[in-house]
Amino acid sequence: MSLALVQSRALLGLEAPSVTVEVHLANGLPSFTLVGLADVEVKEARERVRSALQNAGLEFPHNKRITVNLAPADLPKDSGRFDLPIALGILAASGQIDASRLAGHEFAGELSLSGQLRPVRGALATSLALRAHQVAVRLVLPPGSAEEAALVPGAQVYRARHLLDVVRQFLPAGGQESIDDTAATDEGWCLLQPAPLATQAVYADLSDVKGQAAAKRALEIAAAGGHSLLMMGPPGSGKSMLAQRFAGLLPAMTMEEALESAAVASLAGRFAAGQWAQRPTSQPHHTASAVALVGGGSPPQPGEISLAHHGVLFLDELPEFPRAALEALREPLETGRITIARAARRAEFPACFQMVAAMNPCPCGFLGSAQRACRCTPDQVARYQGKLSGPLLDRIDLHVEVPALPPTDLLDAPPGEASAAVRERVDRARLAAITRQGKTNQALQGQEIDTHTALEPAATQFLQTAAARLGWSARSTHRTLKVARTIADLAGAASTQVAHVAEAVQYRRVLRGPAA
Numbered sequence: 462m463s464l465a466l467v468q469s470r471a472l473l474g475l476e477a478p479s480v481t482v483e484v485h486l487a488n489g490l491p492s493f494t495l496v497g498l499a500d501v502e503v504k505e506a507r508e509r510v511r512s513a514l515q516n517a518g519l520e521f522p523h524n525k526r527i528t529v530n531l532a533p534a535d536l537p538k539d540s541g542r543f544d545l546p547i548a549l550g551i552l553a554a555s556g557q558i559d560a561s562r563l564a565g566h567e568f569a570g571e572l573s574l575s576g577q578l579r580p581v582r583g584a585l586a587t588s589l590a591l592r593a594h595q596v597a598v599r600l601v602l603p604p605g606s607a608e609e610a611a612l613v614p615g616a617q618v619y620r621a622r623h624l625l626d627v628v629r630q631f632l633p634a635g636g637q638e639s640i641d642d643t644a645a646t647d648e649g650w651c652l653l654q655p656a657p658l659a660t661q662a663v664y665a666d667l668s669d670v671k672g673q674a675a676a677k678r679a680l681e682i683a684a685a686g687g688h689s690l691l692m693m694g695p696p697g698s699g700k701s702m703l704a705q706r707f708a709g710l711l712p713a714m715t716m717e718e719a720l721e722s723a724a725v726a727s728l729a730g731r732f733a734a735g736q737w738a739q740r741p742t743s744q745p746h747h748t749a750s751a752v753a754l755v756g757g758g759s760p761p762q763p764g765e766i767s768l769a770h771h772g773v774l775f776l777d778e779l780p781e782f783p784r785a786a787l788e789a790l791r792e793p794l795e796t797g798r799i800t801i802a803r804a805a806r807r808a809e810f811p812a813c814f815q816m817v818a819a820m821n822p823c824p825c826g827f828l829g830s831a832q833r834a835c836r837c838t839p840d841q842v843a844r845y846q847g848k849l850s851g852p853l854l855d856r857i858d859l860h861v862e863v864p865a866l867p868p869t870d871l872l873d874a875p876p877g878e879a880s881a882a883v884r885e886r887v888d889r890a891r892l893a894a895i896t897r898q899g900k901t902n903q904a905l906q907g908q909e910i911d912t913h914t915a916l917e918p919a920a921t922q923f924l925q926t927a928a929a930r931l932g933w934s935a936r937s938t939h940r941t942l943k944v945a946r947t948i949a950d951l952a953g954a955a956s957t958q959v960a961h962v963a964e965a966v967q968y969r970r971v972l973r974g975p976a977a
């Protein structure tokens with residue numbers, strides 16, 4: 462047969478659209494042409510495939526006109542993942558393997574010049590997408606990628622180390638002798654058994670942080686209600702320490718959450734088995750561009766906010782981030798997703814993260830400090846704090862001050878409460894919210910806010926007065942209400958009372974100019 466079809470998958474966000482690798486061998490001037498919106502890395506496949514076939518002792522059809530089409534043609538394709546399907550297509554079209562036996566299999570893998578298979582990124586995302594669309598196929602993948610893909614329950618994944626390991630499985634009847642087998646090993650081809658990974662996540666403990674009771678309380682509320690948090694304080698007061706420990710206060714990941722989070726990491730080539738079921742804390746530097754933060758490029762790659770999916774996005778030195786990068790956060794903060802539109806296609810990445818931000822109160826960092834005098838002019842302070850736009854600040858539910866710790870507290874204070882004890886309270890409050898409304902308090906929208914907050918009349922009165930005095934937007938008022946509901950949940954109260962609202966109100970009063 463001179464035409465062969467081999468199935469593979471491209472990557473587009475967390476989707477894995479099907480790609481058919483069509484290989485046609487024709488008589489005519491010898492050539493090797495690759496068509497179908499292939500990126501440079503894919504075009505280089507020609508050289509890799511040619512060498513791999515020859516070095517593996519297989520026959521490369523030199524005297525033929527080889528046309529490889531990656532269909533559909535309008536889908537952008539990157540990386541060397543199509544090397545293996547292209548090589549198999551050539552072998553099938555030239556009769557060296559049995560084309561009919563390839564049905565029901567999908568292949569991905571980069572080839573080395575000797576024919577060894579190298580891992581491809583996004584294997585877990587591919588396997589997860591197949592399960593989501595209920596496509597039952599046998600995935601054939603290189604070592605590294607195969608183990609990732611096999612994490613998805615029910616996935617049928619074969620691991621192949623060398624091109625010959627694959628070829629041996631699809632030989633035509635009686636074709637075994639024609640292959641030089643030396644490079645293929647017995648354990649080269651195997652069906653991976655899905656092995657659940659240990660789910661013992663390890664986080665730094667909150668007990669390391671001395672003092673800072675107010676900030677710890679804010680972290681607990683943020684964890685219980687899914688709220689975003691801004692910490693403000695002088696340099697070295699422990700803001701980064703607190704933020705690094707926040708993920709340890711969140712409930713343990715469910716299997717689905719662990720899979721989704723690992724799939725995004727796998728898309729970026731950052732999957733590590735040791736991080737399994739551990740809520741990620743993504744900490745981009747403040748020089749990060751909007752694309753690095755929210756994702757982008759062609760083909761689109763996930764950004765830091767997606768790598769923080771089901772985890773924490775920690776933005777240290779918040780006002781130092783480029784304005785465009787911060788503004789790009791507004792949409793995913795509300796929706797939990799980010800859509801990246803490129804000329805060729807749109808890709809959607811999940812970005813359901815909790816934001817923890819930290820900043821100094823002024824450029825020198827000591828505004829309002831009891832330890833040191835601030836050297837900034839009122840104008841400098843106003844300009845510094847003004848770098849954060851109102852709409853962005855509005856979206857951060859809790860603002861809390863983290864003052865410098867007096868040396869006596871730092872050196873003499875006993876260790877604080879452990880993360881496990883806080884997490885227990887957080888779990889209880891989250892469970893109360895989920896049982897009542899099926900989502901965290903932060904996710905309440907519109908009518909649900911009125912229905913589920915069960916605000917007592919005195920508390921309503923209190924909030925109205927506070928909102929009017931402080932000139933809050935409707936969004937600010939609603940967000941305060943959601944925080945109050947979380948405080949009530951932590952206290953085990955059925956209704957939201959004045960004390961809960963009063964505490965919530967003070968979490969929106971931290972940012973102040975030099976006159977305050």
Ligand SMILES: Nc1ncnc2c1ncn2[C@@H]1O[C@H](COP(=O)(O)OP(=O)(O)OP(=O)(O)O)[C@@H](O)[C@H]1O
Nearest residue numbers: 669670671672673695696697698699700701702866
């Ligand atoms: N409350 C605390 N308990 C124990 N150690 C602390 C505390 N606060 C600060 N430290 C010590 O100070 C170091 C610096 O803290 P950290 O980096 O968290 O400060 P920061 O507020 O984030 O500073 P910056 O604004 O410069 O980023 C910590 O590594 C720790 O050793």
